[in-house]
Amino acid sequence: xxxxxxxxxxxxxxxxxxxxxxxxxxxxxxxxxxxxxxxxxxxxxxxxxxxxxxxxxxxxxxxxxxxxxxxxxxxxxxxxxxxxxxxxxxxxxxxxxxxxxxxxxxxxxxxxx
Amino acid sequence: xxxxxxxxxxxxxxxxxxxxxxxxxxxxxxxxxxxxxxxxxxxxxxxxxxxxxxxxxxxxxxxxxxxxxxxxxxxxxxxxxxxxxxxxxxxxxxxxxxxxxxxxxxxxxx
Numbered sequence: 493x494x495x496x497x498x499x500x501x502x503x504x505x506x507x508x509x510x511x512x513x514x515x516x517x518x519x520x521x522x523x524x525x526x527x528x529x530x531x532x533x534x535x536x537x538x539x540x541x542x543x544x545x546x547x548x549x550x551x552x553x554x555x556x557x558x559x560x561x562x563x564x565x566x567x568x569x570x571x572x573x574x575x576x577x578x579x580x581x582x583x584x585x586x587x588x589x590x591x592x593x594x595x596x597x598x599x600x601x602x603x604x605x
Numbered sequence: 606x607x608x609x610x611x612x613x614x615x616x617x618x619x620x621x622x623x624x625x626x627x628x629x630x631x632x633x634x635x636x637x638x639x640x641x642x643x644x645x646x647x648x649x650x651x652x653x654x655x656x657x658x659x660x661x662x663x664x665x666x667x668x669x670x671x672x673x674x675x676x677x678x679x680x681x682x683x684x685x686x687x688x689x690x691x692x693x694x695x696x697x698x699x700x701x702x703x704x705x706x707x708x709x710x711x712x713x714x715x
Contacts, residue, residue: 528705535708536703536705538704593651595650599643599649
């Protein structure tokens, strides 16, 4: 069966420090991968999606970047964190069709101080 | 651009009462609509999608294209239904992600 992992579960980082959040999927090949963020008082916002290795699409301009070095690995990064980067980050995967379910990871709670 | 609106941030009903969580969307094409749920300390997971036309845990949702709505309903609420509910839309781009509403926190009181 397919599983999706995210780590770390929680992270507290100072402003200006770098960030690397990792997401991996098991039990499927060539998934579509997604990064979402939920900031306080807001809904889930799509940040990036990827249809294959090295293919990244960004939905909103921001201080973050994403990479997909392997088929089932999706990384969210920042060179210098801002206070506004605080939030709950969710990784998800799907089979790629518009009717496919998206399966979510457990999330990472990021606090930037 | 697509948009999903869930007007109720918090909805509290008594056990056994009917529940309706509202969802309206804005999209010019033919969207795919979903309801996701997050129970306490669990992952966000799919509850149902309009294309399946199914009932999950007693919940149903009908897509009304005229009113651009996809309200979630259950005739008799149960305490285990307490959770965050998110309405989401896929605009049909295939690889595009979901556009979520801000969510409704449903509390079922005993």
